[in-house]
Amino acid sequence: MRILLAGATGTLGSALIPMLLAEEHHVLGLTRSAAGAARLAALGAQPVRADIMNVEELLAALDGRRADAVIHQATAITGVPFLHRHLYATDALRERGTAHLLRAAAELGARRFLTQSFFLGYGYHDHGEQLLDEDRPFAVLTGQRGFDRHMRSLRSNEDQVLGTPGIDGVALRYGMFYGPEPATLRLINLARRRRLPAPRPSGTVSLIHIHDAASATVAALHRGRPGQPYNIVDDQPVTFEAYFHALAQAAGAPPPRQVPSHLLAALPYLRALMVTTHIRLSNRRATDELGWTPRYASCHDGLAVLVARTASAH
Numbered sequence: 001m002r003i004l005l006a007g008a009t010g011t012l013g014s015a016l017i018p019m020l021l022a023e024e025h026h027v028l029g030l031t032r033s034a035a036g037a038a039r040l041a042a043l044g045a046q047p048v049r050a051d052i053m054n055v056e057e058l059l060a061a062l063d064g065r066r067a068d069a070v071i072h073q074a075t076a077i078t079g080v081p082f083l084h085r086h087l088y089a090t091d092a093l094r095e096r097g098t099a100h101l102l103r104a105a106a107e108l109g110a111r112r113f114l115t116q117s118f119f120l121g122y123g124y125h126d127h128g129e130q131l132l133d134e135d136r137p138f139a140v141l142t143g144q145r146g147f148d149r150h151m152r153s154l155r156s157n158e159d160q161v162l163g164t165p166g167i168d169g170v171a172l173r174y175g176m177f178y179g180p181e182p183a184t185l186r187l188i189n190l191a192r193r194r195r196l197p198a199p200r201p202s203g204t205v206s207l208i209h210i211h212d213a214a215s216a217t218v219a220a221l222h223r224g225r226p227g228q229p230y231n232i233v234d235d236q237p238v239t240f241e242a243y244f245h246a247l248a249q250a251a252g253a254p255p256p257r258q259v260p261s262h263l264l265a266a267l268p269y270l271r272a273l274m275v276t277t278h279i280r281l282s283n284r285r286a287t288d289e290l291g292w293t294p295r296y297a298s299c300h301d302g303l304a305v306l307v308a309r310t311a312s313a314h
């Protein structure tokens with residue numbers, strides 16, 4: 001297949017490229033920078049330079065090219081978002097960015113379209129103990145202005161991709177990424193310096209190792225049912241407190257210092273993410289339909305391997 005990959009230089013894009021090339025796909029990797037283009041070429045992808053938010057520039061850069069599939073993994077998140085405004089650029093990539101990439105898909109002749117979605121689209125609140133499947137309401141507005149802006153963009157992204165005639169669209173509702181990626185490495189570093197605080201009480205999240213997110217994406221490219229969203233998460237949701245303990249343990253550091261959660265009151269987005277939201281996702285549809293299973297069933301497995309590899313690389 002010929003595949004246009006947006007977000008090719010990012011955390012997930014970089015993990016995806018070798019997997020796609022191993023299956024002998026041809027990867028057109030989008031990037032805005034010369035440095036990104038050089039990195040993509042070194043990886044074996046064909047770089048295409050354009051800003052997704054500029055539709056004329058995007059279409060001009062792709063003029064005359066053909067592709068079978070488009071994968072949208074572009075985000076503008078830098079580490080853990082503390083404040084609502086840290087997500088605004090990503091919100092735009094999920095609305096206008098998706099619209100522009102759908103225009104590009106039409107020009108390229110691509111029917112298949114995979115898009116990055118997000119587990120917190122089920123809502124930033126306490127969902128109780130049960131595992132949520134994809135039939136649960138997604139991206140519902142709650143009247144909380146800060147959160148509704150993100151929900152609108154998640155809704156827009158999925159509606160466009162799953163609902164455009166002539167497009168075989170699939171949405172991948174990834175859990176929280178961890179693994180060889182900047183946010184996890186920063187947390188491990190903090191744990192080693194005894195500066196990783198564990199909020200107590202803490203919220204619950206579903207995680208996904210970055211390599212498992214990439215392998216699920218490849219499986220969805222082949223077997224994702226058009227019009228369907230898939231939860232892409234591991235088997236064992238964790239509290240943030242347990243996740244931070246696992247990080248410290250894997251890094252050989254002492255347990256993180258507990259801090260009372262009310263100290264996060266001034267950071268409403270971070271507080272919702274790390275304290276008040278309890279969300280556990282089922283990966284049943286992905287395992288049944290995509291023929292995919294996470295290599296790392298829990299973050300304990302994934303972190304142990306990550307730390308061992310990082311140590312042997314030094």
Ligand SMILES: NC(=O)c1ccc[n+]([C@@H]2O[C@H](COP(=O)([O-])OP(=O)(O)OC[C@H]3O[C@@H](n4cnc5c(N)ncnc54)[C@H](OP(=O)(O)O)[C@@H]3O)[C@@H](O)[C@H]2O)c1
Pocket residue numbers: 006007008009010011012013030031032033036050051052053073074075076077078079080093118174175176177178181182183184
């Ligand atoms: N589910 C999750 O937990 C989740 C989801 C997303 C991100 N994150 C976290 O956030 C951090 C950063 O993640 P990331 O890898 O997505 O970010 P990143 O490393 O900054 O990469 C973002 C990608 O999007 C592309 N991009 C952004 N805006 C673009 C635009 N206007 N036009 C074209 N391409 C554009 C970038 O391309 P160029 O810069 O090369 O142009 C790059 O390839 C990581 O720690 C990651 O784990 C977590």
